[in-house]
Amino acid sequence: MSDNSRRDFLFKGLLASASLVGCAEKKNPFDSEENFQLTGEKVKLLSVTGEVIEIDKAYLKPVPDMPPISNEEERRGIPGKKFVMVIDLARCKNLKKCQSACNHMHQLHPGQSWIKVLSMEDSDHTAPYWQPTTCMHCDEPPCVKVCPVDATFKRQDGIVLIDSDRCIGCRFCMAACPYSTRVFNWEEPILTEEVAQKHYSCESSMPQKKGTVGKCDFCPDMTRQGELPHCVSSCPNGVFLFGDMNEDSVTNGAETFRFSELIKDKAGYRLMEDLGTKPSVYYLPPVNRNFPFEEGLENARPETTE
Amino acid sequence: MENSNELSDSIITQNLLPKKFGKRGMLWTSILVAICILGMYAYYRQLRYGLVVTNMRDYVSWGIYISNFVFFVAISLVGSLITAIFRLINVEWSTPLTRIAEIIAVSAITFASIIIVVDMGRPERFMNLFLHGRIQSPIMWDVIVIGTYFFISLLLLYIPLLPDLKILLQQKDKNPNWLNKLYSLLGSFWIGSRLQIALSNRAIQILCILIIPVAFCIHTVTSWLFATTYRPGWDSTNFGAYFISGAFLVGSGGVVVAMYIFRRYYQLEKYITEQHFEKMGKIVVLLCLIYLYFNVNEYLVPAFKMKKAEEKHLNELFTGDFSTMFWFAVIIGMIIPIITLIFKKGRKPFPMFIIGSMIVVGAWFKRYLIVTPTLLNPFLPMQDIPESYKHYFPSWEEWAIAMGSLAGVLLFITFFARIFPIIPIQETITEENAKHK
Numbered sequence: 088m089s090d091n092s093r094r095d096f097l098f099k100g101l102l103a104s105a106s107l108v109g110c111a112e113k114k115n116p117f118d119s120e121e122n123f124q125l126t127g128e129k130v131k132l133l134s135v136t137g138e139v140i141e142i143d144k145a146y147l148k149p150v151p152d153m154p155p156i157s158n159e160e161e162r163r164g165i166p167g168k169k170f171v172m173v174i175d176l177a178r179c180k181n182l183k184k185c186q187s188a189c190n191h192m193h194q195l196h197p198g199q200s201w202i203k204v205l206s207m208e209d210s211d212h213t214a215p216y217w218q219p220t221t222c223m224h225c226d227e228p229p230c231v232k233v234c235p236v237d238a239t240f241k242r243q244d245g246i247v248l249i250d251s252d253r254c255i256g257c258r259f260c261m262a263a264c265p266y267s268t269r270v271f272n273w274e275e276p277i278l279t280e281e282v283a284q285k286h287y288s289c290e291s292s293m294p295q296k297k298g299t300v301g302k303c304d305f306c307p308d309m310t311r312q313g314e315l316p317h318c319v320s321s322c323p324n325g326v327f328l329f330g331d332m333n334e335d336s337v338t339n340g341a342e343t344f345r346f347s348e349l350i351k352d353k354a355g356y357r358l359m360e361d362l363g364t365k366p367s368v369y370y371l372p373p374v375n376r377n378f379p380f381e382e383g384l385e386n387a388r389p390e391t392t393e
Numbered sequence: 394m395e396n397s398n399e400l401s402d403s404i405i406t407q408n409l410l411p412k413k414f415g416k417r418g419m420l421w422t423s424i425l426v427a428i429c430i431l432g433m434y435a436y437y438r439q440l441r442y443g444l445v446v447t448n449m450r451d452y453v454s455w456g457i458y459i460s461n462f463v464f465f466v467a468i469s470l471v472g473s474l475i476t477a478i479f480r481l482i483n484v485e486w487s488t489p490l491t492r493i494a495e496i497i498a499v500s501a502i503t504f505a506s507i508i509i510v511v512d513m514g515r516p517e518r519f520m521n522l523f524l525h526g527r528i529q530s531p532i533m534w535d536v537i538v539i540g541t542y543f544f545i546s547l548l549l550l551y552i553p554l555l556p557d558l559k560i561l562l563q564q565k566d567k568n569p570n571w572l573n574k575l576y577s578l579l580g581s582f583w584i585g586s587r588l589q590i591a592l593s594n595r596a597i598q599i600l601c602i603l604i605i606p607v608a609f610c611i612h613t614v615t616s617w618l619f620a621t622t623y624r625p626g627w628d629s630t631n632f633g634a635y636f637i638s639g640a641f642l643v644g645s646g647g648v649v650v651a652m653y654i655f656r657r658y659y660q661l662e663k664y665i666t667e668q669h670f671e672k673m674g675k676i677v678v679l680l681c682l683i684y685l686y687f688n689v690n691e692y693l694v695p696a697f698k699m700k701k702a703e704e705k706h707l708n709e710l711f712t713g714d715f716s717t718m719f720w721f722a723v724i725i726g727m728i729i730p731i732i733t734l735i736f737k738k739g740r741k742p743f744p745m746f747i748i749g750s751m752i753v754v755g756a757w758f759k760r761y762l763i764v765t766p767t768l769l770n771p772f773l774p775m776q777d778i779p780e781s782y783k784h785y786f787p788s789w790e791e792w793a794i795a796m797g798s799l800a801g802v803l804l805f806i807t808f809f810a811r812i813f814p815i816i817p818i819q820e821t822i823t824e825e826n827a828k829h830k
Contacts, residue, residue: 205774233531238525258512262618262622266772297443299515358773
């Protein structure tokens with residue numbers, strides 16, 4: 088028995104150190120209230136110190152789903168970063184791969200999307216172009232100003248996020264956003280079972296919650312892993328360039344540019360500069376286009392072409 | 394009160410005591426209760442299935458709940474006008490109207506708070522406003538000033554009621570038992586001593602001064618829910634004054650309607666006289682003209698410039714999808730009232746009742762026009778979305794809830810008039826006696 092409890096102690100201690108650091112443990116790891124029925128079947132495991140250890144199979148249980156980082160950290164953002172996106176309109180032909188990847192990864196409600204590819208024509212005699220529109224992650228975000236409960240907030244890395252656990256669903260932010268980027272969960276979201284059981288995280292914006300607002304989040308869960316947002320990696324034409332303004336570089340996965348030079352050389356601009364919202368999304372004008380505008384028409388919803 | 398010089402204290406009391414519902418009263422009340430129940434059923438459906446039961450979608454994210462909210466806040470402002478402003482500038486003829494105005498104010502502001510909770514996607518998180526509240530949001534300002542206004546209005550309703558409660562308690566044998574209990578609970582401490590009267594007069598004086606800035610705040614802040622955004626039609630520095638002038642107008646219209654109904658139903662011709670209608674008529678026409686002035690500023694100045702973002706919105710109002718409603722609201726809610734009320738004949742009770750109703754109905758649609766068309770004209774084109782997102786017409790649940798809340802306000806007022814004297818008895822007696830001295 089003493090042998091058993093010693094092993095118990097060792098193993099649980101190991102589990103505790105191997106489990107995610109910084110999470111509030113609900114249970115005391117040394118508390119052996121659960122009764123294990125030993126199976127006699129042993130399993131070999133590699134400990135964190137590199138030793139091969141052997142334990143009874145009965146001790147194996149899935150690590151409970153824990154939020155990888157605390158809500159406080161999610162609200163603070165990734166230190167030292169200032170995320171920026173450049174959308175090259177010369178490369179877009181309305182393939183909407185960005186949209187479908189985003190919708191799929193965030194399990195958005197059918198018909199709703201966080202990225203819209205708009206058919207734009209600035210005036211009667213100017214050339215039409217396709218404009219993918221995400222959240223602008225403004226440095227002076229009108230949505231954050233009006234939120235009564237701090238459910239939408241600006242992080243130090245420049246990202247504007249929503250905490251769906253706090254949102255009261257007043258939709259003032261939707262009225263305040265001049266880019267109409269926000270969507271609302273009008274009904275119970277349709278989620279896969281796996282996602283529905285997950286802990287909510289502001290960074291992944293998953294699982295969506297009924298009665299709260301959602302929008303493009305710049306995929307901070309991906310950036311934290313050093314990967315690109317889904318729209319960037321899914322675009323075959325490299326329209327989206329994502330990066331860090333502090334490093335002065337943006338990339339679409341295949342090509343990397345110096346952000347300041349790219350904006351200078353190609354005369355980058357931001358949407359509705361006159362409103363003073365200071366977006367973090369820059370556009371490169373649709374000049375020397377890779378595709379004619381008409382090629383995108385086949386992908387447009389019928390009403391877009393009216 | 395020139396045509397009622399023979400009124401003794403006891404006759405006044407007899408005339409003004411609350412009366413039991415007659416047949417019409419019962420019918421009226423049951424219709425209102427039925428509408429309220431339908432509204433509650435619709436809200437149950439909304440709680441169960443989510444806001445999807447409304448026809449609001451991502452573009453029109455605010456609908457008739459919000460316009461109804463603005464309407465209620467607007468109409469509640471009349472309490473401050475008739476009770477406070479008139480009292481401070483010594484308008485003596487307003488005495489019989491004060492309680493009508495104040496109960497309209499209290500019930501409207503109550504239902505304004507209810508309807509705003511109905512509009513929330515997560516009403517169960519209401520406490521977040523206090524747990525995580527941020528003072529920079531205009532919604533927080535609204536919570537603060539509406540809360541303050543509610544309590545001041547409640548006190549302005551309650552304190553002048555105290556002497557009347559004493560009168561009611563003197564007639565114990567005539568009231569059902571539960572009413573006597575209610576009266577003594579509310580006012581048994583009132584003996585009408587000189588000290589109490591002095592205290593209550595002082596309190597009313599202070600509240601009357603306090604309520605004016607708070608009243609201006611509630612509607613200015615409500616207008617800022619819109620004016621603090623960038624959207625064409627809302628992005629206006631004119632909005633605060635425009636909303637307040639409209640609010641005084643609709644509230645006065647509401648008071649005129651209530652005056653007429655109470656006068657007829659309770660035979661109060663001796664107390665709410667033609668003179669009252671005459672004087673209210675002059676006030677309403679003045680308020681109409683002020684509101685028209687702000688409307689000219691609000692629509693014609695941007696229409697002169699026709700900035701790109703405003704152009705679509707204004708065209709939709711003047712000649713497009715919303716033009717019928719727009720011109721209806723302008724003509725019914727302002728033009729016809731002005732033309733009618735500048736003539737003495739138009740200020741007789743019945744025409745005033747019709748005009749008052751027109752003003753209230755016009756004002757309701759005006760609030761709808763302030764909220765919805767703007768949301769259908771965003772800066773970036775509405776594309777890449779389901780067809781249903783591009784239009785808005787309220788669903789039956791929204792109508793049921795909105796109408797239920799309107800019925801709720803009326804029910805509140807009806808019950809109040811059943812329980813308490815709708816015209817202040819003690820004040821009327823005091824004024825009568827003062828006149829004969």
